[in-house]
Amino acid sequence: MTRVYKWEVLKLLAQKRTYLGLGAAMLVPLIFVVVLTFRSGGPNDIPLGRSIRDTGLATPFVVLFFMSIWAFPLITALVSGDIVAAESHNGTLKTILTRSRDRGEIYAAKVLAAFTYTALVIAAMGVVGVVAASIEWGFNDLTSLSGTTVSAWHGLGLLAASLAIYAWPMAGIAAFGLFLSTVTRNSASAVVGTLLWALLMQLLGVLPGTESIRPYLLGEQFQAWHGFLRTPADWTPVVRALWVCAFYVGVPLAAGYLVFLRRDVAGE
Amino acid sequence: MSDAPPIEPMPIEACGLVKRYGDIVAVDHVDLSVERGDVFGYLGPNGAGKTTSLRMLLGLIRPTAGAARLFGRDPIVDGARALDGVAGFVEGPRFYPYLSGRRNLRLLGDLDGGVPAARIDEVLDVVELRDRAKDRVGGYSHGMRQRLGIAGALLRDPRLLLLDEPATGLDPGGMRDMRELIKRLAADGITILLSSHILAEVEELCNRVAIIRTGRIIYEGRLDELLQSAGGGYLLRASDPERARAVLLAHGIDGVQVVERELRFQADAATVEAASVALGKAGIGISLLAPHTATLEELFLGMTEQAA
Numbered sequence A: 001m002t003r004v005y006k007w008e009v010l011k012l013l014a015q016k017r018t019y020l021g022l023g024a025a026m027l028v029p030l031i032f033v034v035v036l037t038f039r040s041g042g043p044n045d046i047p048l049g050r051s052i053r054d055t056g057l058a059t060p061f062v063v064l065f066f067m068s069i070w071a072f073p074l075i076t077a078l079v080s081g082d083i084v085a086a087e088s089h090n091g092t093l094k095t096i097l098t099r100s101r102d103r104g105e106i107y108a109a110k111v112l113a114a115f116t117y118t119a120l121v122i123a124a125m126g127v128v129g130v131v132a133a134s135i136e137w138g139f140n141d142l143t144s145l146s147g148t149t150v151s152a153w154h155g156l157g158l159l160a161a162s163l164a165i166y167a168w169p170m171a172g173i174a175a176f177g178l179f180l181s182t183v184t185r186n187s188a189s190a191v192v193g194t195l196l197w198a199l200l201m202q203l204l205g206v207l208p209g210t211e212s213i214r215p216y217l218l219g220e221q222f223q224a225w226h227g228f229l230r231t232p233a234d235w236t237p238v239v240r241a242l243w244v245c246a247f248y249v250g251v252p253l254a255a256g257y258l259v260f261l262r263r264d265v266a267g268e
Numbered sequence B: 001m002s003d004a005p006p007i008e009p010m011p012i013e014a015c016g017l018v019k020r021y022g023d024i025v026a027v028d029h030v031d032l033s034v035e036r037g038d039v040f041g042y043l044g045p046n047g048a049g050k051t052t053s054l055r056m057l058l059g060l061i062r063p064t065a066g067a068a069r070l071f072g073r074d075p076i077v078d079g080a081r082a083l084d085g086v087a088g089f090v091e092g093p094r095f096y097p098y099l100s101g102r103r104n105l106r107l108l109g110d111l112d113g114g115v116p117a118a119r120i121d122e123v124l125d126v127v128e129l130r131d132r133a134k135d136r137v138g139g140y141s142h143g144m145r146q147r148l149g150i151a152g153a154l155l156r157d158p159r160l161l162l163l164d165e166p167a168t169g170l171d172p173g174g175m176r177d178m179r180e181l182i183k184r185l186a187a188d189g190i191t192i193l194l195s196s197h198i199l200a201e202v203e204e205l206c207n208r209v210a211i212i213r214t215g216r217i218i219y220e221g222r223l224d225e226l227l228q229s230a231g232g233g234y235l236l237r238a239s240d241p242e243r244a245r246a247v248l249l250a251h252g253i254d255g256v257q258v259v260e261r262e263l264r265f266q267a268d269a270a271t272v273e274a275a276s277v278a279l280g281k282a283g284i285g286i287s288l289l290a291p292h293t294a295t296l297e298e299l300f301l302g303m304t305e306q307a308a
């Protein structure tokens, strides 16, 4: 299993689209810092937006908000939507399925590789954001959402926890991408389909009349990290994100698994 | 293990394989048995169902009906374990274009549980790709990919090799090299199933053959028996074919086929000798009189057309 996973990662590392997504995730916080350096004003009406020039710690949180709408879903879909379909496109599915590994193992390795990439993209954004913004505005104390002051190092810990919980709904998007990638066998349809699905999830959340289901929509879970930034920490959104996302991750993965296990591999 | 395979199970045993795509029956109740040491020719025109059959053997697609066993294991039931000791490819072998030939083989070796680097060099040598192994497969020619496909198969040290038209698309030199390679592998004791629409290839390489047409097997057996059963005739090229036919008839030889200026007929040697003297006396010139064994091509055309 480790070997199969290793090669899934190596294959990602050998493809341009991997760097496209990773590069974009690192570029966005940089652009953000550069623009706010040369222009006054800022994102005042979003969480931690007012603190943007007080400490470098605020930037990654603000970028998380902006990128959750379509940028992160797109970056994730770029790889997860491609990871099975690319094999169909290259015709390599038959090559790897006629060796000594069962289909389930190949699928599992692909799932892990796609999740690894997703986690890496989020972490890369966080690191670049903190470093770039701290160089510009200093690594200072952070004002929490409850208005209390949090030391810089404690704030860094909260950022790590926030990125971790943020990765969970992203994994839900990756799982959907894997499912579409398996079913459509076409990279472009899977990427676009995944993005549309992510946008639909957000759209449902802002429509009137959806209040009752809103806490259970995937898009809502991108805000779960707010819980960490309250004093004391509010675990309700965090715990809900954990189990709601387990559903959004599990269902498409299981469906994709069943399809992958049984499907005909002809001409791909 | 309650379902342990019997001792010495056959390399390939397929029973009633059917694959249907909507209205098309790509493979229609195919039975195949390939024995140890066979170089088995799976012969049929394009679209006959060769690739589809091989896909079912390798577990890539699920049969609509029937089952296939490789060394006693069914790939649909036993998964990758059914491919123990089995290697091969269907249609053109495919690789990751963005990885080098060697890295592609390392990947495949790892999917087999790990292969030492020296072994990769060995198989690269066998297919004469060692000096191009560091280049990306994306830049390989068709022939090089075909050879890399063989290298990838050999990496598994197979006892059974399934090759789907391995020489198709190669230039004459490449075809000859591919045949030599297959001969060597067969001489090493590897059982081989070779699908082909190239008759010369099957004639040159195979001891047993199955002929498939529109999904159905129309002949299965030894190649030499097939050739014999249709052979035993004579070929005559004469200056006046019509009068020659009359002379032959006078010697009790009927059923003479006239193809352009050539006559084909069945007779024993003594009758042929007597008839040749009579032909000369009748003033009919003979430019050729020779025993004629049907080529596989003629058999094949005869069989596929008569089944239509």
Ligand SMILES: Nc1ncnc2c1ncn2[C@@H]1O[C@H](COP(=O)(O)OP(=O)(O)O)[C@@H](O)[C@H]1O
Pocket: A266, A267, B021, B024, B025, B026, B027, B044, B045, B046, B047, B048, B049, B050, B051, B052, B053
């Ligand atoms: N995936 C598929 N979907 C639909 N029809 C197919 C598929 N694969 C093969 N066929 C059809 O099945 C028949 C046999 O094809 P194939 O096995 O590729 O023949 P061969 O390899 O002998 O040339 C053809 O009529 C082909 O069009």
Ligand SMILES: [Mg+2]
Pocket: B047, B050, B051, B052, B091, B164, B165
């Ligand atoms: Mg074919």
